[in-house]
Amino acid sequence: MTAIDISTESTNTTITVEALTQFCDDYLSANAFKDYVPNGLQVDGGRPIQRIVTGVTACEALIDAAIADNADAIMVHHGYFWKGEPATITGMKGRRIRKLMQHGISMIGYHLPLDAHPVVGNNAMLAEMLDLTITGPLYPTESHPVGNIATCVPQSVDDLIAKITQALGRTPLHIAAEYHENSSSKTSNRLIERIGICTGGAQDMIEQAALMGCDAFISGEISERTTHIARELGIDYFACGHHATERGGIQALGKIVSQEFGVPVTFIDIDNPA
Ligand SMILES: [Zn+2]
Structure with a gap:
């Protein structure tokens, strides 16, 4: 404590x-x-x-x-x-x-009002900690959407993992975007610059993040299905902890x-x- x-x-x-x-x-x-x-x-x-x-x-x-x-x-x-x-x-x-x-x-x-607030919200605070710039909502058609799209300086998966680890004091669980045999070299060269972000138990928003053209999605929790969604939709996933985010x-x-x-x-x- x-x-x-x-x-x-x-x-x-x-x-x-x-x-x-x-x-x-x-x-x-x-x-x-x-x-x-x-x-x-x-x-x-x-x-x-x-x-x-x-x-x-x-x-x-x-x-x-x-x-x-x-x-x-x-x-x-x-x-x-x-x-x-x-x-x-x-x-x-x-x-x-x-x-x-x-x-x-x-x-x-x-709850949701504190996730979504543009100044003191959980998403806004996490974006600030990770040096991400929020550019818009993850669900543009909703009147009070929770979840954002953010951009960052193009960076490798490893750099983003290091950034998250340093900001939150714990290493995120990372699921790489691709599962094909020849994907390891592709994945390690891949640069991330457009990120979907929603704190807590928002792992299922990963599909919307993929739909919105994000390279990666950051949330708190992970479900078994999240691994397959990330791999098959070609979007890196970072589960950073519900509490931590x-x-x-x-x-x-x-x-x-x-x-x-x-x-x-x-x-x-x-x-x-x-
Ligand atoms: Zn929560």
């Missing part, structure tokens, strides 16, 4: 949970997205906010860290109440929510919140190799 203080100096400023949520909703245009999880305030802790903890996922370890930090609110990318999950507040979900309520901690989550957005949003309201915000990274 790593804690990074990303706030302005500590003050006694107090804000309401409504003001905090309204600001973030507006900033991220949260209501414009069709999502499979509610965005914004998910658990109301019932008290004003003086300290905020941010993290990727509202897991129990993050809640414990927030309690230890005396935080009044947790802001995350992965909250609760996903479409299709049991509606009851029992078991693991029950324990998490009970802990939040007992300690008066509010939980605020932003989604640490940027919530940290950037925390900075904006801290600047706006002058409350201390601490990002707490709960290790996750997936």
Whole structure:
């Protein structure tokens, strides 16, 4: 677990949970997205906010860290109440929510709006870390598309792997574009300059990236099928880790919140190799 203080100096400023949520909703245009999880305030802790903890996922370890930090609110990318999950507040979900309520901690989550935001979004932050320039959406016809197309200085697969490893602190799983017998020399000479990018569990967007003429696609997770899709559509795939690719957005949003309201915000990274 790593804690990074990303706030302005500590003050006694107090804000309401409504003001905090309204600001973030507006900033991220949260209501414009069709999502499979509610965005914004998910658990109301019932008290004003003086300290905020941010993290990727509202897991129990993050809640414990927030309690230890005396935080009044947790802001995350992965909250609760996903479409299709049991509606009851029992078991693991029950324990998490009970802990939040007992300690008066509010939980605020932003999913797709935080992936897509052009400034603080996960995709924007990952592109910045990898020296990629976002040039447009991966799905140009959608009104609030998630996923981007980016360009970079033409570089070899090995150079891109080194860049990702350095930026994220872990080596990506790479699937080479071609499977033909004589492909190894072709693949090693291949230069990558047009890249599809979408953080998290967006591996199936690789087909759209191929359709859009990308040399490579970067996301977090990989499925068994992704290997065959990459090989057969001739597009290099880099699985960089769901958690690893989604640490940027919530940290950037925390900075904006801290600047706006002058409350201390601490990002707490709960290790996750997936
Ligand atoms: Zn995610």
